Amino acid sequence: MIKVQNLTKSFGPKIAVNNISFSVERGEVLGFLGPNGAGKSTSMRMITGFIPPNSGTITVGGFDITQDPIEAKKLMGYLPENAPAYTDMTVAGFLGFTAELRGMRGAEKIRAVNRAADLCFLNTVLHQSVDTLSKGYRHRTCFAQSLIHDPDVLILDEPTDGLDPNQKHEVRTLIRKMGEKKAIVFSTHILEEVEAACSRAIIIDRGQIVANGTPAELKNRSDIAGAVLVKLTGAPLAAVQQKLSGIAKARKSVVLNQTDTVIAIRVYPKPDTRNGDLASSIADAVREENWKIQELHTEEGRLDEVFRSITLPDTTQQERS
Template sequence: MIKVENLKKVFGAKVAVDGVSFTVERGEVLGFLGPNGAGKSTTMRMVTGYLTPTGGRVTVGGHDIAEQSVLAKSRIGYLPENAPAYLDMTVRGFLRFSAEIRGLHGAARDTAVDRVVETCSLEAVLHQSIETLSKGYKHRTCFAQSLIHDPDVLVLDEPTDGLDPNQKFEARKLIRRMGEKKAILFSTHILEEVDAVCSRVIIIDRGRIVANGTPEELRKRVPSGRLDDLFRSLTLPDTLKGGK
Protein backbone atom coordinates (compact mmCIF):
# COMPACT_ATOMS: atom_id res chain seq x y z
CA MET A 1 0.00 0.00 0.00
CA ILE A 2 2.86 2.39 0.79
CA LYS A 3 5.88 2.18 -1.43
CA VAL A 4 8.85 4.42 -0.79
CA GLU A 5 11.76 4.37 -3.22
CA ASN A 6 15.10 6.01 -2.59
CA LEU A 7 13.53 8.97 -0.83
CA LYS A 8 15.78 11.93 -0.22
CA LYS A 9 15.33 15.31 1.46
CA VAL A 10 17.88 18.08 1.71
CA PHE A 11 17.31 21.25 3.75
CA GLY A 12 19.99 23.72 2.70
CA ALA A 13 23.25 21.99 3.56
CA LYS A 14 21.65 19.38 5.82
CA VAL A 15 20.67 16.00 4.41
CA ALA A 16 17.65 15.04 6.51
CA VAL A 17 16.63 11.88 4.68
CA ASP A 18 19.15 10.06 2.54
CA GLY A 19 17.97 7.31 0.22
CA VAL A 20 15.23 5.67 2.29
CA SER A 21 13.28 2.79 0.68
CA PHE A 22 10.64 0.54 2.21
CA THR A 23 7.15 -0.82 1.65
CA VAL A 24 4.19 -1.33 3.93
CA GLU A 25 1.56 -3.87 2.90
CA ARG A 26 -1.99 -4.26 4.10
CA GLY A 27 -2.06 -6.10 7.42
CA GLU A 28 1.33 -4.75 8.42
CA VAL A 29 2.26 -2.36 11.19
CA LEU A 30 5.65 -0.89 10.43
CA GLY A 31 7.38 0.76 13.37
CA PHE A 32 9.64 3.61 12.42
CA LEU A 33 12.30 3.90 15.07
CA GLY A 34 15.10 6.35 15.53
CA PRO A 35 16.57 8.97 17.82
CA ASN A 36 15.22 12.51 17.72
CA GLY A 37 16.25 14.30 14.55
CA ALA A 38 16.91 11.06 12.65
CA GLY A 39 14.52 11.97 9.85
CA LYS A 40 11.38 10.13 10.96
CA SER A 41 9.00 13.07 10.77
CA THR A 42 10.56 14.37 7.56
CA THR A 43 10.02 10.97 5.93
CA MET A 44 6.42 10.86 7.10
CA ARG A 45 5.81 14.37 5.84
CA MET A 46 6.99 13.28 2.41
CA VAL A 47 4.92 10.09 2.48
CA THR A 48 1.78 12.10 3.27
CA GLY A 49 2.50 14.71 0.62
CA TYR A 50 3.21 17.66 2.90
CA LEU A 51 6.87 18.05 2.00
CA THR A 52 8.16 17.77 -1.54
CA PRO A 53 11.01 15.23 -1.72
CA THR A 54 14.37 16.34 -3.10
CA GLY A 55 14.60 12.96 -4.78
CA GLY A 56 12.90 9.58 -4.92
CA ARG A 57 9.32 8.50 -5.20
CA VAL A 58 6.36 7.69 -2.96
CA THR A 59 3.25 5.80 -4.05
CA VAL A 60 0.22 5.22 -1.84
CA GLY A 61 -2.35 2.67 -2.97
CA GLY A 62 -0.75 2.76 -6.42
CA HIS A 63 -1.02 6.55 -6.75
CA ASP A 64 2.10 8.69 -6.97
CA ILE A 65 1.96 11.28 -4.17
CA ALA A 66 3.54 13.94 -6.40
CA GLU A 67 1.58 13.35 -9.60
CA GLN A 68 -1.79 12.18 -8.26
CA SER A 69 -1.54 13.90 -4.94
CA VAL A 70 -5.25 14.32 -4.25
CA LEU A 71 -6.02 10.66 -5.05
CA ALA A 72 -3.09 9.43 -3.01
CA LYS A 73 -3.89 11.71 -0.07
CA SER A 74 -7.50 10.55 -0.03
CA ARG A 75 -6.27 7.05 0.87
CA ILE A 76 -4.23 8.22 3.86
CA GLY A 77 -5.18 9.02 7.42
CA TYR A 78 -2.47 11.13 9.00
CA LEU A 79 -1.70 12.09 12.56
CA PRO A 80 1.05 14.73 12.36
CA GLU A 81 3.60 15.22 15.11
CA ASN A 82 2.23 17.15 18.12
CA ALA A 83 -1.34 16.51 16.90
CA PRO A 84 -2.21 19.93 15.45
CA ALA A 85 -5.87 20.96 15.43
CA TYR A 86 -7.87 24.16 15.06
CA LEU A 87 -8.02 25.36 18.64
CA ASP A 88 -11.11 27.53 18.22
CA MET A 89 -13.26 24.63 17.00
CA THR A 90 -15.17 22.16 19.11
CA VAL A 91 -14.19 18.50 18.89
CA ARG A 92 -17.41 17.80 17.04
CA GLY A 93 -16.94 20.71 14.66
CA PHE A 94 -13.39 19.64 13.87
CA LEU A 95 -14.44 16.05 13.17
CA ARG A 96 -17.38 17.16 11.04
CA PHE A 97 -15.05 19.36 9.02
CA SER A 98 -12.60 16.47 8.61
CA ALA A 99 -15.42 14.26 7.38
CA GLU A 100 -16.80 16.81 4.93
CA ILE A 101 -13.45 17.66 3.40
CA ARG A 102 -12.98 13.94 2.80
CA GLY A 103 -16.24 13.67 0.93
CA LEU A 104 -18.58 12.47 3.68
CA HIS A 105 -21.75 14.53 3.89
CA GLY A 106 -25.10 14.32 5.64
CA ALA A 107 -25.85 10.98 7.29
CA ALA A 108 -22.55 9.43 6.17
CA ARG A 109 -20.72 12.25 7.93
CA ASP A 110 -22.67 11.83 11.17
CA THR A 111 -22.11 8.07 11.17
CA ALA A 112 -18.39 8.55 10.62
CA VAL A 113 -18.15 11.13 13.42
CA ASP A 114 -20.06 8.87 15.81
CA ARG A 115 -17.81 5.96 14.93
CA VAL A 116 -14.50 7.73 15.61
CA VAL A 117 -15.88 9.41 18.73
CA GLU A 118 -16.60 5.97 20.07
CA THR A 119 -13.27 4.48 18.92
CA CYS A 120 -11.27 7.27 20.53
CA SER A 121 -13.57 7.75 23.57
CA LEU A 122 -14.28 11.41 22.96
CA GLU A 123 -17.93 11.50 24.10
CA ALA A 124 -17.12 13.50 27.23
CA VAL A 125 -15.49 16.40 25.37
CA LEU A 126 -17.54 16.42 22.18
CA HIS A 127 -18.83 19.97 22.60
CA GLN A 128 -15.73 21.42 24.19
CA SER A 129 -13.44 23.66 22.20
CA ILE A 130 -10.12 22.00 21.42
CA GLU A 131 -8.26 24.83 23.14
CA THR A 132 -9.59 23.70 26.52
CA LEU A 133 -8.67 20.03 26.13
CA SER A 134 -5.93 18.20 27.99
CA LYS A 135 -3.01 17.01 25.92
CA GLY A 136 -4.32 13.46 25.85
CA TYR A 137 -7.75 14.48 24.59
CA LYS A 138 -6.27 16.84 22.03
CA HIS A 139 -4.09 14.03 20.79
CA ARG A 140 -7.03 11.68 20.54
CA THR A 141 -9.08 14.27 18.69
CA CYS A 142 -6.41 14.54 16.04
CA PHE A 143 -6.11 10.76 15.98
CA ALA A 144 -9.88 10.49 15.49
CA GLN A 145 -9.60 12.88 12.54
CA SER A 146 -7.15 10.50 10.86
CA LEU A 147 -9.64 7.63 11.13
CA ILE A 148 -12.73 9.51 9.99
CA HIS A 149 -12.75 8.18 6.41
CA ASP A 150 -11.70 4.65 7.45
CA PRO A 151 -8.50 4.89 5.36
CA ASP A 152 -6.51 1.94 4.02
CA VAL A 153 -3.29 3.62 5.00
CA LEU A 154 -2.50 5.17 8.35
CA VAL A 155 0.54 7.32 8.98
CA LEU A 156 0.95 8.12 12.66
CA ASP A 157 3.77 10.33 13.88
CA GLU A 158 4.35 9.46 17.55
CA PRO A 159 0.74 8.48 18.20
CA THR A 160 1.28 7.71 21.89
CA ASP A 161 3.12 10.92 22.68
CA GLY A 162 1.50 12.83 25.54
CA LEU A 163 -0.82 10.00 26.54
CA ASP A 164 -0.89 8.59 30.06
CA PRO A 165 -0.04 4.89 30.58
CA ASN A 166 -3.67 3.79 30.34
CA GLN A 167 -4.24 5.77 27.18
CA LYS A 168 -0.98 4.45 25.73
CA PHE A 169 -2.15 0.92 26.36
CA GLU A 170 -5.49 1.60 24.67
CA ALA A 171 -3.86 3.34 21.72
CA ARG A 172 -1.47 0.46 21.12
CA LYS A 173 -4.30 -2.03 21.30
CA LEU A 174 -6.23 0.04 18.79
CA ILE A 175 -3.28 0.32 16.40
CA ARG A 176 -2.66 -3.42 16.58
CA ARG A 177 -6.31 -4.17 15.91
CA MET A 178 -6.50 -1.78 12.97
CA GLY A 179 -3.22 -3.12 11.63
CA GLU A 180 -4.96 -6.37 10.73
CA LYS A 181 -6.85 -4.67 7.93
CA LYS A 182 -4.81 -1.57 7.13
CA ALA A 183 -1.27 -0.63 6.26
CA ILE A 184 0.12 1.35 9.18
CA LEU A 185 3.33 3.31 9.37
CA PHE A 186 4.01 4.73 12.78
CA SER A 187 6.98 6.38 14.37
CA THR A 188 8.12 6.23 17.93
CA HIS A 189 11.21 6.45 20.05
CA ILE A 190 9.76 4.23 22.74
CA LEU A 191 11.23 0.77 22.25
CA GLU A 192 8.64 -1.08 24.31
CA GLU A 193 6.06 -0.05 21.73
CA VAL A 194 7.78 -2.13 19.13
CA ASP A 195 6.91 -5.42 20.82
CA ALA A 196 3.45 -4.24 21.71
CA VAL A 197 2.43 -3.21 18.22
CA CYS A 198 4.78 -3.76 15.30
CA SER A 199 4.93 -6.59 12.83
CA ARG A 200 8.08 -5.08 11.36
CA VAL A 201 10.63 -2.48 12.40
CA ILE A 202 12.85 -0.01 10.60
CA ILE A 203 15.55 1.78 12.53
CA ILE A 204 16.65 5.05 10.97
CA ASP A 205 19.61 7.20 11.91
CA ARG A 206 20.90 10.37 10.29
CA GLY A 207 18.50 9.91 7.42
CA ARG A 208 19.51 6.34 6.58
CA ILE A 209 17.93 3.00 7.34
CA VAL A 210 20.30 1.06 9.59
CA ALA A 211 18.08 -1.94 10.34
CA ASN A 212 14.95 -3.48 8.84
CA GLY A 213 13.21 -6.66 10.01
CA THR A 214 10.72 -8.23 12.40
CA PRO A 215 11.33 -7.55 16.11
CA GLU A 216 12.52 -11.16 16.51
CA GLU A 217 15.03 -10.90 13.68
CA LEU A 218 16.45 -7.66 15.04
CA ARG A 219 16.79 -9.08 18.51
CA LYS A 220 19.00 -11.90 17.22
CA ARG A 221 21.53 -9.36 15.99
CA VAL A 222 22.82 -8.49 19.43
CA PRO A 223 24.13 -11.02 22.01
CA SER A 224 21.91 -9.70 24.77
CA GLY A 225 18.82 -10.09 22.61
CA ARG A 226 17.56 -6.72 23.73
CA LEU A 227 16.25 -4.09 21.34
CA ASP A 228 17.63 -1.15 23.30
CA ASP A 229 21.16 -2.56 23.02
CA LEU A 230 20.72 -2.91 19.28
CA PHE A 231 19.28 0.60 19.07
CA ARG A 232 22.25 2.07 20.92
CA SER A 233 24.80 0.19 18.84
CA LEU A 234 23.23 1.37 15.58
CA THR A 235 22.40 4.98 16.31
CA LEU A 236 24.31 7.96 17.58
CA PRO A 237 22.99 10.08 20.40
CA ASP A 238 21.56 13.44 19.42
CA THR A 239 24.43 15.34 21.04
CA LEU A 240 27.03 13.76 18.78
CA LYS A 241 25.18 14.66 15.62
CA GLY A 242 25.36 18.41 15.98
CA GLY A 243 28.52 18.83 13.93
CA LYS A 244 27.31 16.77 11.01
Protein backbone atom coordinates in the same frame (compact mmCIF):
# COMPACT_ATOMS: atom_id res chain seq x y z
CA MET B 1 0.08 -0.18 -0.23
CA ILE B 2 2.96 2.18 0.43
CA LYS B 3 6.06 2.04 -1.73
CA VAL B 4 8.95 4.37 -1.03
CA GLN B 5 11.91 4.35 -3.36
CA ASN B 6 15.20 6.18 -3.02
CA LEU B 7 13.62 9.00 -1.10
CA THR B 8 15.92 11.95 -0.44
CA LYS B 9 15.24 15.31 1.13
CA SER B 10 17.64 18.01 2.18
CA PHE B 11 17.05 21.33 3.87
CA GLY B 12 19.85 23.55 2.66
CA PRO B 13 23.13 21.76 3.34
CA LYS B 14 21.53 19.40 5.85
CA ILE B 15 20.41 16.06 4.42
CA ALA B 16 17.35 15.08 6.43
CA VAL B 17 16.46 11.90 4.59
CA ASN B 18 19.08 10.10 2.56
CA ASN B 19 18.05 7.63 -0.09
CA ILE B 20 15.63 5.47 1.87
CA SER B 21 13.45 2.75 0.37
CA PHE B 22 10.84 0.52 1.96
CA SER B 23 7.35 -0.76 1.40
CA VAL B 24 4.39 -1.52 3.59
CA GLU B 25 1.64 -3.96 2.64
CA ARG B 26 -1.91 -4.26 3.89
CA GLY B 27 -1.94 -6.09 7.22
CA GLU B 28 1.41 -4.71 8.27
CA VAL B 29 2.20 -2.32 11.08
CA LEU B 30 5.55 -0.71 10.44
CA GLY B 31 7.29 0.90 13.37
CA PHE B 32 9.50 3.82 12.48
CA LEU B 33 12.23 4.12 15.04
CA GLY B 34 15.05 6.52 15.44
CA PRO B 35 16.62 9.15 17.64
CA ASN B 36 15.29 12.70 17.57
CA GLY B 37 16.09 14.43 14.32
CA ALA B 38 16.77 11.18 12.48
CA GLY B 39 14.35 12.05 9.68
CA LYS B 40 11.24 10.21 10.84
CA SER B 41 8.86 13.15 10.65
CA THR B 42 10.36 14.41 7.41
CA SER B 43 9.81 11.01 5.81
CA MET B 44 6.23 10.92 7.00
CA ARG B 45 5.59 14.44 5.76
CA MET B 46 6.80 13.39 2.35
CA ILE B 47 4.68 10.24 2.30
CA THR B 48 1.58 12.25 3.17
CA GLY B 49 2.38 14.83 0.52
CA PHE B 50 2.96 17.76 2.84
CA ILE B 51 6.48 18.38 1.61
CA PRO B 52 7.84 17.35 -1.77
CA PRO B 53 10.93 15.11 -1.89
CA ASN B 54 14.11 16.25 -3.64
CA SER B 55 14.26 12.91 -5.40
CA GLY B 56 12.73 9.49 -5.19
CA THR B 57 9.19 8.26 -5.60
CA ILE B 58 6.37 7.49 -3.21
CA THR B 59 3.27 5.63 -4.24
CA VAL B 60 0.27 5.01 -2.02
CA GLY B 61 -2.20 2.42 -3.24
CA GLY B 62 -0.64 2.76 -6.70
CA PHE B 63 -1.00 6.56 -6.82
CA ASP B 64 2.14 8.66 -6.96
CA ILE B 65 1.99 11.32 -4.27
CA THR B 66 3.50 14.01 -6.50
CA GLN B 67 1.64 13.07 -9.71
CA ASP B 68 -1.70 12.12 -8.22
CA PRO B 69 -1.75 13.79 -4.81
CA ILE B 70 -5.52 13.97 -4.38
CA GLU B 71 -6.15 10.29 -5.06
CA ALA B 72 -3.21 9.25 -2.88
CA LYS B 73 -4.32 11.52 -0.03
CA LYS B 74 -7.83 10.10 -0.15
CA LEU B 75 -6.43 6.71 0.87
CA MET B 76 -4.45 8.06 3.79
CA GLY B 77 -5.17 9.17 7.29
CA TYR B 78 -2.45 11.25 8.90
CA LEU B 79 -1.69 12.19 12.47
CA PRO B 80 1.01 14.87 12.32
CA GLU B 81 3.58 15.33 15.04
CA ASN B 82 2.26 17.32 18.04
CA ALA B 83 -1.30 16.56 16.91
CA PRO B 84 -2.44 19.96 15.66
CA ALA B 85 -6.15 20.81 15.73
CA TYR B 86 -8.22 23.95 15.24
CA THR B 87 -8.52 25.19 18.79
CA ASP B 88 -11.52 27.42 18.14
CA MET B 89 -13.72 24.45 17.19
CA THR B 90 -15.50 21.84 19.24
CA VAL B 91 -14.32 18.24 18.94
CA ALA B 92 -17.45 17.32 17.00
CA GLY B 93 -17.09 20.40 14.80
CA PHE B 94 -13.48 19.62 14.05
CA LEU B 95 -14.17 15.98 13.21
CA GLY B 96 -17.14 17.05 11.09
CA PHE B 97 -14.93 19.50 9.22
CA THR B 98 -12.39 16.81 8.36
CA ALA B 99 -15.21 14.43 7.40
CA GLU B 100 -16.53 17.06 4.99
CA LEU B 101 -13.10 17.51 3.45
CA ARG B 102 -13.12 13.75 2.96
CA GLY B 103 -16.32 14.15 0.98
CA MET B 104 -18.84 13.02 3.58
CA ARG B 105 -22.17 14.77 4.11
CA GLY B 106 -25.30 14.44 6.21
CA ALA B 107 -25.96 11.14 7.98
CA GLU B 108 -22.78 9.59 6.63
CA LYS B 109 -20.78 12.41 8.20
CA ILE B 110 -22.49 12.05 11.57
CA ARG B 111 -21.88 8.30 11.53
CA ALA B 112 -18.21 8.82 10.70
CA VAL B 113 -17.77 11.38 13.49
CA ASN B 114 -19.42 9.12 16.04
CA ARG B 115 -17.42 6.09 14.94
CA ALA B 116 -14.09 7.95 15.16
CA ALA B 117 -15.06 9.45 18.52
CA ASP B 118 -15.95 5.99 19.80
CA LEU B 119 -12.65 4.52 18.68
CA CYS B 120 -10.67 7.26 20.40
CA PHE B 121 -12.81 7.54 23.56
CA LEU B 122 -13.92 11.09 22.86
CA ASN B 123 -17.62 10.73 23.52
CA THR B 124 -17.52 12.67 26.78
CA VAL B 125 -15.82 15.71 25.25
CA LEU B 126 -17.56 15.74 21.88
CA HIS B 127 -19.11 19.18 22.41
CA GLN B 128 -16.21 20.73 24.22
CA SER B 129 -13.97 23.30 22.55
CA VAL B 130 -10.59 21.88 21.54
CA ASP B 131 -8.60 24.52 23.42
CA THR B 132 -10.17 23.49 26.73
CA LEU B 133 -9.02 19.89 26.31
CA SER B 134 -6.10 18.31 28.11
CA LYS B 135 -3.15 17.22 26.01
CA GLY B 136 -4.20 13.59 25.91
CA TYR B 137 -7.70 14.43 24.68
CA ARG B 138 -6.37 16.88 22.13
CA HIS B 139 -4.00 14.24 20.88
CA ARG B 140 -6.80 11.73 20.54
CA THR B 141 -8.95 14.30 18.76
CA CYS B 142 -6.32 14.60 16.09
CA PHE B 143 -5.93 10.84 16.03
CA ALA B 144 -9.70 10.48 15.53
CA GLN B 145 -9.42 12.87 12.60
CA SER B 146 -7.02 10.49 10.87
CA LEU B 147 -9.50 7.62 11.26
CA ILE B 148 -12.56 9.56 10.17
CA HIS B 149 -12.79 8.02 6.69
CA ASP B 150 -11.62 4.56 7.76
CA PRO B 151 -8.54 4.83 5.51
CA ASP B 152 -6.57 1.94 4.08
CA VAL B 153 -3.32 3.61 4.97
CA LEU B 154 -2.51 5.27 8.27
CA ILE B 155 0.52 7.43 8.87
CA LEU B 156 0.90 8.23 12.56
CA ASP B 157 3.68 10.45 13.83
CA GLU B 158 4.20 9.58 17.49
CA PRO B 159 0.63 8.50 18.17
CA THR B 160 1.20 7.82 21.87
CA ASP B 161 3.08 11.02 22.65
CA GLY B 162 1.64 12.78 25.68
CA LEU B 163 -0.75 9.99 26.68
CA ASP B 164 -0.91 8.39 30.10
CA PRO B 165 0.04 4.70 30.41
CA ASN B 166 -3.55 3.49 30.14
CA GLN B 167 -4.22 5.56 27.05
CA LYS B 168 -0.92 4.43 25.55
CA HIS B 169 -2.01 0.86 26.02
CA GLU B 170 -5.40 1.55 24.42
CA VAL B 171 -3.85 3.26 21.44
CA ARG B 172 -1.33 0.46 20.89
CA THR B 173 -4.09 -2.11 21.04
CA LEU B 174 -6.09 -0.06 18.59
CA ILE B 175 -3.15 0.21 16.20
CA ARG B 176 -2.49 -3.49 16.36
CA LYS B 177 -6.14 -4.29 15.76
CA MET B 178 -6.45 -1.89 12.83
CA GLY B 179 -3.18 -3.18 11.43
CA GLU B 180 -4.86 -6.43 10.52
CA LYS B 181 -6.78 -4.74 7.74
CA LYS B 182 -4.74 -1.64 6.96
CA ALA B 183 -1.22 -0.61 6.17
CA ILE B 184 0.07 1.42 9.10
CA VAL B 185 3.28 3.34 9.58
CA PHE B 186 3.89 4.85 12.96
CA SER B 187 6.89 6.53 14.43
CA THR B 188 7.98 6.38 18.01
CA HIS B 189 11.02 6.46 20.16
CA ILE B 190 9.47 4.24 22.78
CA LEU B 191 10.91 0.81 22.12
CA GLU B 192 8.39 -1.24 24.05
CA GLU B 193 5.79 0.15 21.70
CA VAL B 194 7.47 -1.52 18.77
CA GLU B 195 7.24 -4.88 20.46
CA ALA B 196 3.67 -4.23 21.50
CA ALA B 197 2.25 -3.11 18.19
CA CYS B 198 4.53 -3.63 15.20
CA SER B 199 4.82 -6.47 12.79
CA ARG B 200 7.96 -4.90 11.39
CA ALA B 201 10.31 -2.13 12.41
CA ILE B 202 12.69 0.18 10.62
CA ILE B 203 15.41 1.97 12.51
CA ILE B 204 16.44 5.21 10.89
CA ASP B 205 19.43 7.27 11.89
CA ARG B 206 20.75 10.45 10.33
CA GLY B 207 18.42 10.04 7.40
CA GLN B 208 19.34 6.46 6.59
CA ILE B 209 17.76 3.11 7.31
CA VAL B 210 20.13 1.23 9.56
CA ALA B 211 17.93 -1.76 10.35
CA ASN B 212 14.77 -3.31 8.93
CA GLY B 213 13.11 -6.43 10.30
CA THR B 214 10.56 -7.92 12.64
CA PRO B 215 10.96 -6.94 16.31
CA ALA B 216 12.23 -10.46 17.01
CA GLU B 217 14.84 -10.24 14.27
CA LEU B 218 16.01 -6.90 15.56
CA LYS B 219 16.26 -8.21 19.08
CA ASN B 220 18.42 -11.07 17.81
CA ARG B 221 20.99 -8.54 16.75
CA SER B 222 21.45 -7.75 20.39
CA ASP B 223 24.70 -8.83 21.94
CA ILE B 224 23.01 -10.80 24.69
CA ALA B 225 20.48 -12.46 22.40
CA GLY B 226 20.76 -16.22 22.87
CA ALA B 227 23.01 -15.89 25.88
CA VAL B 228 22.12 -18.10 28.83
CA LEU B 229 21.83 -16.78 32.34
CA VAL B 230 22.52 -19.43 34.94
CA LYS B 231 22.34 -19.13 38.72
CA LEU B 232 23.93 -21.90 40.75
CA THR B 233 24.14 -22.69 44.44
CA GLY B 234 26.71 -24.80 46.26
CA ALA B 235 29.41 -24.52 43.66
CA PRO B 236 32.95 -23.14 43.80
CA LEU B 237 33.42 -20.33 41.29
CA ALA B 238 36.65 -21.54 39.74
CA ALA B 239 35.24 -25.00 39.11
CA VAL B 240 32.10 -23.57 37.57
CA GLN B 241 34.06 -21.33 35.24
CA GLN B 242 36.26 -24.20 34.16
CA LYS B 243 33.28 -26.46 33.54
CA LEU B 244 31.39 -23.85 31.55
CA SER B 245 34.33 -22.93 29.37
CA GLY B 246 34.57 -26.60 28.50
CA ILE B 247 31.16 -26.51 26.80
CA ALA B 248 31.60 -26.65 23.03
CA LYS B 249 28.85 -24.17 22.20
CA ALA B 250 29.94 -21.50 24.67
CA ARG B 251 31.97 -18.58 23.42
CA LYS B 252 32.65 -16.90 26.72
CA SER B 253 31.14 -16.55 30.13
CA VAL B 254 30.86 -13.53 32.36
CA VAL B 255 30.27 -13.58 36.10
CA LEU B 256 27.50 -11.17 36.82
CA ASN B 257 27.10 -11.59 40.55
CA GLN B 258 28.66 -13.67 43.24
CA THR B 259 27.64 -14.09 46.85
CA ASP B 260 28.66 -16.73 49.37
CA THR B 261 26.00 -19.10 48.20
CA VAL B 262 24.83 -18.01 44.73
CA ILE B 263 26.80 -17.48 41.53
CA ALA B 264 25.16 -15.77 38.54
CA ILE B 265 26.91 -16.29 35.23
CA ARG B 266 25.95 -15.28 31.72
CA VAL B 267 27.23 -17.61 29.03
CA TYR B 268 27.43 -16.31 25.47
CA PRO B 269 26.90 -18.75 22.61
CA LYS B 270 29.17 -19.27 19.64
CA PRO B 271 27.71 -17.97 16.37
CA ASP B 272 25.18 -20.26 14.68
CA THR B 273 24.15 -21.96 17.87
CA ARG B 274 20.49 -22.86 17.78
CA ASN B 275 18.35 -21.24 20.40
CA GLY B 276 18.02 -23.54 23.42
CA ASP B 277 21.01 -25.76 22.55
CA LEU B 278 23.34 -23.83 24.80
CA ALA B 279 20.92 -23.94 27.70
CA SER B 280 20.52 -27.71 27.51
CA SER B 281 24.29 -28.27 27.29
CA ILE B 282 24.77 -26.11 30.35
CA ALA B 283 22.04 -28.02 32.19
CA ASP B 284 23.76 -31.30 31.33
CA ALA B 285 27.15 -30.05 32.47
CA VAL B 286 25.78 -28.75 35.75
CA ARG B 287 23.94 -31.99 36.41
CA GLU B 288 27.16 -33.95 36.00
CA GLU B 289 28.65 -31.99 38.87
CA ASN B 290 25.52 -32.17 40.99
CA TRP B 291 25.35 -28.42 41.47
CA LYS B 292 21.94 -26.94 42.18
CA ILE B 293 20.38 -24.78 39.49
CA GLN B 294 18.42 -21.87 40.89
CA GLU B 295 17.69 -20.25 37.57
CA LEU B 296 18.43 -21.01 33.94
CA HIS B 297 17.09 -19.10 30.98
CA THR B 298 17.97 -18.03 27.47
CA GLU B 299 17.95 -14.26 27.04
CA GLU B 300 15.85 -12.78 24.25
CA GLY B 301 17.93 -9.78 23.48
CA ARG B 302 16.85 -6.27 24.20
CA LEU B 303 15.66 -3.78 21.64
CA ASP B 304 17.07 -0.81 23.45
CA GLU B 305 20.50 -2.33 23.35
CA VAL B 306 20.21 -2.90 19.60
CA PHE B 307 18.92 0.63 19.20
CA ARG B 308 21.83 2.09 21.11
CA SER B 309 24.42 0.04 19.31
CA ILE B 310 23.29 1.00 15.81
CA THR B 311 22.26 4.61 16.28
CA LEU B 312 24.84 7.06 17.42
CA PRO B 313 24.15 9.16 20.48
CA ASP B 314 24.01 12.91 19.95
CA THR B 315 27.40 13.51 21.46
CA THR B 316 29.25 11.24 19.07
CA GLN B 317 27.30 12.77 16.24
CA GLN B 318 28.54 16.21 17.17
CA GLU B 319 32.08 14.98 17.42
CA ARG B 320 31.83 13.54 13.97
CA SER B 321 30.55 16.62 12.25
